[in-house]
Amino acid sequence: MSGAFETSTRVCEHPGCELAGQYRAPRSPDSLDDYLWFCKDHVREYNLKWNFFNGTTEAEMDAQIEQDRVWGRETKPFGRPSEEQRAWQRLGVDDPHQVLGENATQNPGKSITGTRRLPPTERRAIEILEAKDHWTKVEIRKQYKALIKILHPDMNGGDRSDEERLQEVVWAWEQIKESRSFKD
Ligand SMILES: [Zn+2]
Structure with missing residues (x-):
């Protein structure tokens, strides 16, 4: 997955999440070099909020x-x-x-959604x-x-x-x- 920092050993900083923190996001608009690290879902969520608060x-x-x-x-x-x-x-x-x-050949027992x-x-x-x-x-x-x-x-x-x-x-x-x- 592009965008991930594969070598990162960090854990997602979202409270309670234990997935690998492979995606980074700036901590605040004033400190763009200071990052928080999240899993894919939580960086998405964070970025949505960021976008909102950033106007x-x-x-x-x-x-x-x-x-x-x-x-x-x-x-x-x-x-x-x-x-x-x-x-x-x-x-x-x-x-x-x-x-x-x-x-x-479709497996008849399987849903064909997505095909x-x-x-x-x-x-x-x-x-x-x-x-x-x-x-x-x-x-x-x-x-x-x-x-x-x-x-x-x-x-x-x-x-x-x-x-x-x-x-x-x-x-x-x-x-x-x-x-x-x-x-x-
Ligand atoms: Zn997470």
Whole structure:
């Protein structure tokens, strides 16, 4: 998972949470170099609050994202394979969906939720957004916003290491937004 500091041995600072604190967030607007460390869910939650208290509106954030794009960085899918894809590639399979996806024989005892037939672009976008393919656009947009808040440099103390992942996420939402495969 990009954005995680894999070598961190910290524990999430959310009270009562014992997951690894792999994600950092600035402690306060006045001390951006001083970090709190959280697990993925809690950094998301923290960033949402941070955003609220910091007074940044969604419109301002959208404008910032728009501006980033105007700086000449095209939004397109980047070919960084996931752990799972790498595992499949080692087995000589480039597209696991050929094996596991639409063309695969369904286990009749298993729910088929999450195996909707989707064009490859939309399927990829859903994976990037860590969304479910039966979600509505409103639900996916919510997920998109949450990811943006975690990944955007303005939201994580100027850390630009998530930039590539951010571009992917922005690209993915654009595909879903334009797609007719999802309900509004
Ligand atoms: Zn936690």
